[in-house]
Amino acid sequence: MSTVPPAKFFVNRGIVSSRTDLHNLLRPLLKQTVSYRYVRGKELVAYGTGFVERIVLDDPDASTYFTPLSICLNVDSFEHLEFDTRPDQLLIYTLVQGDERVVIEFAPIGSGGDLPLPRQLEFDTSGFVQMELLGLDREDG
Numbered sequence: 690m691s692t693v694p695p696a697k698f699f700v701n702r703g704i705v706s707s708r709t710d711l712h713n714l715l716r717p718l719l720k721q722t723v724s725y726r727y728v729r730g731k732e733l734v735a736y737g738t739g740f741v742e743r744i745v746l747d748d749p750d751a752s753t754y755f756t757p758l759s760i761c762l763n764v765d766s767f768e769h770l771e772f773d774t775r776p777d778q779l780l781i782y783t784l785v786q787g788d789e790r791v792v793i794e795f796a797p798i799g800s801g802g803d804l805p806l807p808r809q810l811e812f813d814t815s816g817f818v819q820m821e822l823l824g825l826d827r828e829d830g
Contacts, residue, residue: 701774711764712746714772715782718762719744724796725755730788738796755791 697703705711718741727735737757745751745763753766762784771783775794782793 699772702772704769704771706769708746708764711767711770712744714770714780715744715762715764717780718782718793718795722796723760723793725760725794726792727755728790728792 699705705714721741722738723741724738725736726733735755737755739755739757739760741760741762743751743761745753745761745765748763749765751761751763753763754761767784767786769785771785773781773783775781779795784791784793
């Protein structure tokens with residue numbers, strides 16, 4: 690009698706390689722601001738902060754890209770995903786392809802990180818004088 694092996698399970702950390710698991714783990718990043726670090730071998734190549742606009746599952750033609758304005762993640766761009774839980778209970782995601790790695794972490798606004806806090810634009814009027822110019826009243830006749 691053959692038995693089907695039980696599905697794997699992970700608690701707070703793990704390494705996943707199935708497309709479905711990668712997609713499910715990355716899905717909470719959608720529409721979130723994240724920080725990313727791109728490492729090739731042991732060298733930090735690039736880093737930044739961006740907004741995750743798309744997570745792609747079934748489109749092999751879609752590229753994965755990281756820019757300060759927009760991030761798109763295609764699960765087919767990576768061999769596997771390593772994840773671990775930080776002390777503040779947020780996840781660290783490490784996407785791996787060969788000797789290249791992209792480490793992704795949540796970057797909540799106002800956390801005191803590198804992200805500027807949104808604020809109302811200010812206009813300094815202290816150096817200006819307000820004047821009203823009235824038109825000349827002319828009376829004919």
